[in-house]
Amino acid sequence: xxxxxxxxxxxxxxxxxxxxxxxxxxxxxxxxxxxxxxxxxxxxxxxxxxxxxxxxxxxxxxxxxxxxxxxxxxxxxxxxxxxxxxxxxxxxxxxxxxxxxxxxxxxxxxxxxxxxxxxxxxxxxxxxxxxxxxxxxxxxxxxxxxxxxxxxxxxxxxxxxxxxxxxxxxxxxxxxxxxxxxxxxxxxxxx
Amino acid sequence: xxxxxxxxxxxxxxxxxxxxxxxxxxxxxxxxxxxxxxxxxxxxxxxxxxxxxxxxxxxxxxxxxxxxxxxxxxxxxxxxxxxxxxxxxxxxxxxxxxxxxxxxxxxxxxxxxxxxxxxxxxxxxxxxxxxxxxxxxxxxxxxxxxxxxxxxxxxxxxxxxxxxxxxxxxxxxxxxxxxxxxxxxxxxxxxxxxxxxxxxxxxxxxxxxxxxxxx
Numbered sequence: 356x357x358x359x360x361x362x363x364x365x366x367x368x369x370x371x372x373x374x375x376x377x378x379x380x381x382x383x384x385x386x387x388x389x390x391x392x393x394x395x396x397x398x399x400x401x402x403x404x405x406x407x408x409x410x411x412x413x414x415x416x417x418x419x420x421x422x423x424x425x426x427x428x429x430x431x432x433x434x435x436x437x438x439x440x441x442x443x444x445x446x447x448x449x450x451x452x453x454x455x456x457x458x459x460x461x462x463x464x465x466x467x468x469x470x471x472x473x474x475x476x477x478x479x480x481x482x483x484x485x486x487x488x489x490x491x492x493x494x495x496x497x498x499x500x501x502x503x504x505x506x507x508x509x510x511x512x513x514x515x516x517x518x519x520x521x522x523x524x525x526x527x528x529x530x531x532x533x534x535x536x537x538x539x540x541x542x543x544x545x546x
Numbered sequence: 547x548x549x550x551x552x553x554x555x556x557x558x559x560x561x562x563x564x565x566x567x568x569x570x571x572x573x574x575x576x577x578x579x580x581x582x583x584x585x586x587x588x589x590x591x592x593x594x595x596x597x598x599x600x601x602x603x604x605x606x607x608x609x610x611x612x613x614x615x616x617x618x619x620x621x622x623x624x625x626x627x628x629x630x631x632x633x634x635x636x637x638x639x640x641x642x643x644x645x646x647x648x649x650x651x652x653x654x655x656x657x658x659x660x661x662x663x664x665x666x667x668x669x670x671x672x673x674x675x676x677x678x679x680x681x682x683x684x685x686x687x688x689x690x691x692x693x694x695x696x697x698x699x700x701x702x703x704x705x706x707x708x709x710x711x712x713x714x715x716x717x718x719x720x721x722x723x724x725x726x727x728x729x730x731x732x733x734x735x736x737x738x739x740x741x742x743x744x745x746x747x748x749x750x751x752x753x754x755x756x757x758x759x760x761x
Contacts, residue, residue, distance in 0.1 A: 381564030390555040416554050423558045425700045427565040428631045438633035445632070445702040515554070 368436045376431040390419060396436075397443050404447040413513045414450045418443045420515075492542050496535050499523065503531030504539075568699060571634065575627035578695055579620060582688060586722050594725035602724075607652060614649035615721040618642050622714025623692065629707045630699035639706060642713050649717070677723060681742030685719035689750045705751055712750035716743035 371389060378386035397418050398411065405411040421442050429438050493501060506517035507528060514525045523531065568574070590596075603609050621642035628638040692711045701707040720743060 378562055379565050379567055381562065383559050383562045386562040387555060387559035390558060391552075394551060394555065412551060416551055419551070419554055419558060421702070423561070425632060425702075428568050428699050430567070430570060430631075433633065441632040442702065 500535035571627040611652040617645035619717030626711035712747040
């Protein structure tokens with residue numbers, strides 16, 4: 356690995372460009388060198404827009420996946436760094452928009468489930484009941500939705516991890532978990 | 547159990563089969579335009595009345611309007627191909643704007659003059675439905691062909707790319723329509739032109755956007 360990086364570093368860019376051109380030709384050794392070498396650079400770009408390290412790492416992985424999917428669009432006659440930076444910028448913005456959308460649909464209301472004045476009583480008495488009811492409701496979900504919910508919400512895996520384990524696509528997982536939550540809300544009598 | 551970035555890199559490297567590199571976007575755009583232009587030219591030569599067209603085009607305002615319509619079509623398609631690859635400037639999105647503004651202004655002005663001159667006929671139905679369906683009949687297949695070509699680039703901004711492609715296709719369809727439109731444009735005709743153009747833009751941006759992104 357070549358270590359340091361700098362958007363204006365022509366030598367670095369030429370090295371990456373050469374590795375990418377070789378990777379387009381099927382040179383897997385050059386490809387793995389390139390991916391490993393650009394990852395710290397991508398991480399810096401992503402963290403400018405995403406401060407949470409675990410979320411940022413998900414976005415870094417999305418950038419690498421996109422790089423892989425669109426690698427045929429790179430023209431070795433042009434600099435590599437702006438091409439990569441454009442992908443990283445776009446994926447970071449997409450992630451930011453996703454977070455804003457999610458935040459708009461989720462409300463934090465810590466008192467919503469309180470029925471007793473004593474907070475401890477609520478937690479102790481109702482927690483196990485609620486867990487049992489929820490487990491029963493989750494068991495009624497279709498298998499795909501149940502798996503998506505368990506992997507993404509209960510085990511808190513990233514989309515990529517969940518996709519790898521379940522064999523479902525990222526899009527299918529997103530749809531599955533969305534539908535699962537909607538179904539649970541309906542069945543639990545919530546809006 | 548967690549998928550680390552290092553694991554992902556190893557996975558991707560294993561899948562790093564050779565890929566066919568895309569040609570530069572300008573070359574791809576010109577090839578697409580050349581193919582469509584050849585088919586359109588053949589249809590125009592076979593089915594249109596060129597003498598009537600030449601007479602209409604001899605009016606300087608009409609000639610400029612025709613040139614602006616064609617330029618909007620060409621610029622929209624060229625911009626869409628450029629924006630379909632990651633590292634091209636977003637400024638390409640503005641390329642069709644001046645031509646489209648000129649086209650709309652001249653077209654609207656021509657209609658207004660016509661309406662002012664012959665008040666009642668300005669609101670006549672003319673051949674509006676013919677124009678609307680012609681633009682859709684030409685534009686929808688062109689939009690599908692363009693979306694198919696753009697899809698290969700897997701654009702990062704599919705909606706913007708599709709919208710520009712739609713502007714291009716709408717301009718080209720409206721230009722081709724002029725060869726089969728041997729009458730003055732009334733206000734309702736202009737409305738039908740605009741409706742056809744907008745229908746293509748909306749269709750391609752919505753459905754075409756998803757198609758382009760599908761990659």
